[in-house]
Amino acid sequence: GAVVSQHPSRVICKSGTSVKIECRSLDFQATTMFWYRQFPKQSLMLMATSNEGSKATYEQGVEKDKFLINHASLTLSTLTVTSAHPEDSSFYICSARVVGGLATYNEQFFGPGTRLTVL
Amino acid sequence: GNSVTQMEGPVTLSEEAFLTINCTYTATGYPSLFWYVQYPGEGLQLLLKATKADDKGSNKGFEATYRKETTSFHLEKGSVQVSDSAVYFCALSEDGTASKLTFGTGTRLQVTL
Numbered sequence: 001g002a003v004v005s006q007h008p009s010r011v012i013c014k015s016g017t018s019v020k021i022e023c024r025s026l027d028f029q030a031t032t033m034f035w036y037r038q039f040p041k042q043s044l045m046l047m048a049t050s051n052e053g054s055k056a057t058y059e060q061g062v063e064k065d066k067f068l069i070n071h072a073s074l075t076l077s078t079l080t081v082t083s084a085h086p087e088d089s090s091f092y093i094c095s096a097r098v099v100g101g102l103a104t105y106n107e108q109f110f111g112p113g114t115r116l117t118v119l
Numbered sequence: 120g121n122s123v124t125q126m127e128g129p130v131t132l133s134e135e136a137f138l139t140i141n142c143t144y145t146a147t148g149y150p151s152l153f154w155y156v157q158y159p160g161e162g163l164q165l166l167l168k169a170t171k172a173d174d175k176g177s178n179k180g181f182e183a184t185y186r187k188e189t190t191s192f193h194l195e196k197g198s199v200q201v202s203d204s205a206v207y208f209c210a211l212s213e214d215g216t217a218s219k220l221t222f223g224t225g226t227r228l229q230v231t232l
Contacts (some may be wrong), residue, residue, distance in 0.1 A: 004162060032218075043123070043222040044208070093162070097218070108220065110155075110162035 002028045004096050006111035013084055014119055021079045021114045023094030029074035030096030034108060035067070038091040050077055084118040091115050121146045125209050125223035132199055132230050140194040140226045142183075142209035150211040152176075152185055152192040153220070157206045166194075166207070199230045 003026040013019050023033060032051050036044040048064075050056035050071035058064045066088075068080040077096075081088055095108040126141040144150065151170045155163040167176030172187035181196045192209060209223040 006162075041224060043224045044220075046219065049219070095163075107165050107168075110157075110164070112160060112162045 002026075002096070002098075002109040004030075004094065004109045004111040006092075006094055006114050008114060009112065010115045010117075012117045012119065015085050016083055018080055018082045019084055019116060021081075021092055021094075021116075023077045023079070023096070023111050025075045025096040025109070028096075028098055028109075030077075030098060031074065032097045033071055033077040034095045034097070035069060035077075035079050036093040036095070038093060038113070044093060081116065084116070086118045089116055089118045121150065121211060121213070121221040123209050123211055123221055123223035125207075125226050127224075127226070128206075129227040129229055132228070134201055134230055134232055135198045136230075138194070138196040138199045138203075138228065140207055140209075140228070142192045142194065142223060144190050144192065144209075144211050146190075146211055146213065146221075148213060149187075150213050152183070153210040153212070154181070154183055154192070154194050155208040155210060155222075157208065157225070159205070163208060199228070201230045201232060204228055204230045 005024045007022045035047045038044045047062045048056045048058045050069050052071050052074050056069035071077040093113040095110040097108045122145045124143050153168045154166040156166045157163045167178040169176040169185035175184045183192050183194045206225045206227045208225045210220045212220050
């Protein structure tokens with residue numbers, strides 16, 4: 001199956017700093033990428049959807065100035081948490097999707113996630 | 120809005136035991152339903168899906184039937200293995216292309232020898 005990687009897998013930062021998380025599709029071109037956030041014992045919450053070359057669409061309640069998403073190429077999307085605070089500590093997961101003629105491509109392929117801890 | 124409710128885990132079973140993980144949903148319209156599995160250290164993988172009522176999704180010995188009358192999509196396997204230990208997520212989307220997924224909280228399965 002298609003592989004999506006995330007980097008870093010874990011990051012610890014000080015309050016007030018910015019952190020960038022990368023999401024890469026390794027063996028396919030992703031027309032759409034999604035960013036999720038997961039709190040302990042809770043479900044994945046969709047934060048935003050990004051299409052290559054266009055602005056991301058954020059879900060209600062997600063601050064777009066705080067969570068900057070860039071989808072500059074068909075294989076890379078980045079999430080930057082700006083001026084991070086302890087409440088931003090969470091598990092961030094990306095996924096990538098290809099819209100193709102085959103039904104099997106109409107699914108999301110997920111990265112392994114990034115654990116962010118803000119001190 | 121849409122929502123998915125899963126049974127809380129962890130679920131601990133002995134190898135070769137029968138598995139059921141309950142999932143119910145609330146949605147407007149006619150959603151597609153999915154089960155994802157997350158093995159330790161890996162991303163979520165699609166396990167199976169069903170796109171309309173009475174459809175049965177199956178893969179790797181796992182099955183789930185789309186029950187519109189009970190708004191359920193319970194995951195079952197007749198004989199679990201240690202290698203099935205993982206976290207299982209039930210999810211729905213409003214269309215068949217998984218364009219926007221609503222997830223349950225996940226159920227951790229631990230299978231012991």
